[in-house]
Amino acid sequence: MTDTTRFGVLARILHWLMAVAIVAMIFVGGSMVGSLGNYGRLLSIHKTLGLVILVLAVIRIVNRFRQRPPRRSDPLSRPERLVANGSEILMYALFLAQPLIGWCLVSASGIPIHILGGLRIPSIVPVDAGLYATLRTLHGLLAYVLLAAFTAHICAVLFHALILRDTLIRRMTFGGRRSPGR
């Protein structure tokens, strides 16, 4: 029988895959700016991972529309619901926007796009240095927004788990399916 207190299996798998990928992505991106030693290698990983995240994000959003999320165990107040829904939409938007902006900015730089293993990816916008500069700046700014949203998300979940001690985290975890925890 399906567990109605949890997200679907696919949603949960996608959630944790993306969590790992995005943490890696944020730190690879930071290191590209903040170190000299491995720039080319990090860039290669960054482009590959970006493409993976874009694909996962599309699957996840489609899946999110096909399958309603589980009901929350505690009814949320109106402002709480606004924050919860708003942050979810913001994160989905960033999961799509960051890889797309990254793809556009490397396209605009005129450098052929190769990912790990040498596979060539087509350019999606014409070569234009001004466009590159704008998108590169935007990519950097949105990285901070994503970092803030991601950190707030983790802290909020931990707040529920450690302070409110409710069962919110169960909606996204595997195992322990015996008791719904009420």
Next chain:
Amino acid sequence: MSEGQGPSLNRRTLLGAAAIAGVGIAGIGGFLFSEDRVGPWRLTARRMVDRLEATAGGRFPGYRRNHAKGVAVSGYFESNGNGTEVCRASVFRAGRYRLAGRFSLGGGNPQMPDDPTAPRGFGLQLFLPGGEQWRLGLINIPVFLDATPDDFYTRTLAFAPDPATGKPDPERMKQHVATHPATAAALQIIESGPHAPTFGSSSFYGLNAFRCTDDDGRTVPVRWHLEPEGPAPSTPPGALFDPLVSEIKKGPLRWTMVLVIGEPGDPTHDATKQWPAERRRIAVGTVVVDAVRTESGDNVQQVNFDPLVLPNGIAPSDDPLLQARSASYAESYRRRAAENGGAGAVNAEGAR
């Protein structure tokens, strides 16, 4: 919930709050550290380009932060097919491949005089089948002055022109060379060679080692350079760009591209070290430059001659300069692409 209604200020709650704060600080702090916004000093592309700006002798928006003075050229690479023996890259298959390029002088000032002792740069962008590109950043010395990015960073300051005199301070240069034996040895190699009077008679070297892989998957270390073809021109020394422009207007300039094949034990991580003279050389084709134009947005003004833009079959070596060059060129490109200006440091149409 098992322990009463809602949160209560007990030990568990406090520990929970501390854990949450810890995770938040670790996340944000870790990222700021990775980006070098916090934490101990380390060399980054930003600092590298900051230093180039600081030692350029002025602010020049839109220009490259190094090799700011330059002129755009175009032509083709005529590949003779010999390179396929060691490398599967499409560029080495016999044929003609269009190229765009740029001759330049080292330094961040686009208005500098044609100093014959400044490093002469030749940036190349080769357009290959299937949308591939090969970009090369070459200069006219057989070895580089610095073994590591840190050495480059400190030398840039030590060798920078003194704003008061317009010349580097010999005492500071001497001090730097005395504490950097690799730089001292490289300087000796460079000074022992001939000094070509013009761009057209200069050899240009890739400096860093790369790795070439052939059709069977065998990989060898390589270095490459361009040797001028034909007799040395009789143009008088002193100025550099005017003779270059007039030479190209008279007829194409040609260089033979040579691959030097390294053997096990040859250093690939240190651009200050030469390989033994008896290493195998393969002449793989001719670089032909037949047109010259003032640098602008329509030609190579906005091209980043990133040495890590390589065709399939050529890969970087373990030379730390390669990674640092790629990162720093990208940072320089990011800055100038966001600024107005940068076109026409050398007026090719007006040159005699």
